[in-house]
Amino acid sequence: MDRTAATRIVSAFPIDDAANAxxxxxxxxxxxxxELLLPCAREAAxxxxxxxxxxxxxxxxARNAGESRLAYKAFQKAAKYASADPLIAHSLARTAMEAGKPAVALFETAIRLAPQNxxxxxxxxxALIAEGRAQDAMEGLSAILGNNPGWLEGHRALAHLRGQLGLPATEALDRSLISHPGAEPLHHLRVSLLLETPDPIGALDALKQARQTIGERGWISLLEAHATSEAGQKSAAETLFARLPSPTTxxxxxxxxxxxxxNERGDDVRALAEPLLHLDTDRILLPYLALAWRLTxxxxxxxxxxxPxxxxxxxxxxxxxxxxxxxxxxRSLHxxxxAPLDQSxxxxxxxxxxxxxxxxxxxNELRKVLRAxxxxxxDGLPPATDNHPTAIAVREPQRIAGSWSVRLSGSGFHRDHVHSQGWxxxxxxxxxPDLADQGHKAxxxxxxxxxxxxxxxPPRQVVEPKVGRLVLFPSTMWHGTRPFTEGERLTVAFDIARPKQT
Structure with missing residues (x-):
């Protein structure tokens, strides 16, 4: 469905027929x-x-449009008239948590209605974490995983939580692999989490165990080469990558x-990645091509x-x-x-x-100012250009896809990274802190x-931090920060989702 078809549906929306609406x-x-639906839905309600x-x-x-207060109130009303509906109960709990409201009891209601979801x-x-009960969250997830060791998303959630609390991230996963050594998805997940940490040496050890237990797999060979390169073992990585087939994704x-x-092989990156750009809907390759194009x-x-x-x-x-x-x-939300496992x-x-x-x-005050x-x-972006990830044709809606606060202390920094799926x-x-005496451009x-x-x-550009300063840039552009030695560096960051182009 394109925007013209969507507008036609909205213009003829069956307000008086609840089922068809x-x-x-x-x-x-x-x-x-x-966003097109919301006025019609409110009138229907x-x-x-x-x-x-x-x-x-x-x-x-409302939830999909980022209107969290309206979403929460709407699901409160929906739950009033359908208190036994598991999807509505879950949605009410989820929107309450997203809006920063107490949600543990609401999730417990949703669990009673859908205990296996x-x-x-x-x-x-x-929700437990948000209400200061991280230990309860860990114990709850651990208990569920004890009975359902193949629940991959549960393992991922627990590993990320343990990592943020400074605990060994994959402990529950390691236990599950002892009792289920042939579970290939668990091996794959453990390697992925160790690479996220990042712990390439630990990942290499996990890959060795996986190969010994389940035999050779294509993903094992690829991730072994990758982890070897990330660990700085240049010669060994070259040997391992040379054995791999040419990638097709x-x-x-x-x-x-x-x-x-x-290895500063920019021409090889271009030869490899440019033919796959038509498949690169998530813009995974474009940031690497950006570096290769500069290098060459x-x-x-x-x-x-x-x-500019x-x-x-x-x-x-x-x-x-x-x-x-x-x-x-x-500060009260940290x-x-x-640091999170999979972040910069x-x-x-x-x-x-x-x-x-x-x-x-x-x-609420911050959101209003940031949207403006x-x-x-x-409004100041260059005109639309074919295949450009930022200078796109359709620039509405400007929907917040994700947002967070980062609190860095002495010696803290962001590794260079991208948010390629954003806009x-x-x-x-x-x-x-006072950064003037903490080193050149600390x-x-x-x-x-x-x-x-x-x-x-070298960077294309460096920007001095100042309190109240906002920097906006393409999500596909590499960005990071230089370390500083002491004090607190508190920021807010967000991504705007790439609007649908049809």
Missing amino acids: FSAGLDLIRNDYP RRHSRDARMHQLVGIA GEVLQGHAA PNDASLHARWMLR DDPKAKWLEGD ALVKVIELADKLPNLPKLAEHL FASA VHGGTQTDGNLLLRDEEPI AVAEYV ISSALYVAL GWLTLGTEHDLLPSL
């Missing part, structure tokens, strides 16, 4: 048009005020590209990242006068004692959940380089 609404949701489906439709549309069980653990090719870039002086490097309008610095201190209050609020943070912590969905005064800043940035990424500085944001892969390639 629900069906048409779900069709719009499935095709990612929640007004006319059919005792029909749980109409309130459910408002809730689904893995998403509900994970949500319950997340963007994900596999990205691992080859990382190894090639470590390819004009496409300028086409991709050279326009792609990076915008906006001063928001005068529009956010309560930054100290915001900083205090953000429950962890260590080193020497700091990161909040859970989608921060800007929280229905709290400091966050994003609109200003989008626009960001950094807002909420609190900073704590500054770097853009356009991946220091771990290509230490000789």
Whole structure:
């Protein structure tokens, strides 16, 4: 369904027919048009005020559009008229948690209605964490995994939680593999988690165990070569990659590209990745090509990242006068004692959940200001260009896909990384130490380089952090920060989702 077809459905929306309204609404949701649906759904709910489906439709549309307060209220009404519906119960619990409201009891209701639903069980653990009960969350997940050792998402959730609390991440997974040594998905997950940590040496050991237990597999050979390269074993990695078949998917090719870039083989990255770009819907390869194009002086490097309008610095201190209050609020949300496994943070912590969905005064004020800043940035983007990841044709809606706060302490930094599935990424500085005497450009944001892969390639741009300063840039652009020696560096970051282009 394209936008023209979606607009036709909205213009003829069957407001007075609840059953058909629900069906048409779900069709719009499935095709990612929640903003178009929302006014119709709200009117349908007004006319059919005792029909749980109409309130459910408002809730689904509002949640997908990032309107967390409206979503929560809509699911409250839906649960009033359909208290035994497991999906509505789960949705109410989920939207309550996303809005920053107590949700443990609501998830317990959802569990009673759907005791085997893995998403509900994970949500319950997340709600416990949000209410300061991380130990209870760990114990609950561990108990479930004791009875269901093949529950991969449960293992992943527990590993991430343990990692954030500074505990050995894969302990439960290791126990499950002792009792189920032939479970290939568990071996694969353990390797993936160790690579996320990042612990390439531990991953190599896990790969050795997997090969000894389940035999040779294509993924084992590929990840062995990748982990060897990430561990800095250049000669061994070259031998292992030489044995592999040429990759045919963007994900596999990205691992080859990382190894090639470590060896400054930009031409080889281009030869490998450019023919696969038509398959690269998640833009996994494009950041690596950006580096390869710069390394080889390819004009496409300028086409991709050279326009100065792609990076915008906006001063928001005068529009956010309560930054100290915001900083205090953000600190209260940092429950962890260590960085998340799969994020760029080193020497700091990161909040859970989608921060800007929280229905709290400091966050509501922040969200309003940030939305206006994003609109200003989008208005200044270059004209639409075929195949460009940022200068796209359709630029609405500007939907927040994810948001979080990072709190770095002395020696903390962000490893260079990308958010390739997003459209626009960001950094807002909420609190900073005095960085002037902490080394040359300590704590500054770097853009356009991946220091771990290509230490000789300088950044395209570096940006000095200042309290109240917002930096917006393409999600496919490499970004990281330089370490600093002491103090607290508190930021908010978010991604804007790439709007549907048809």
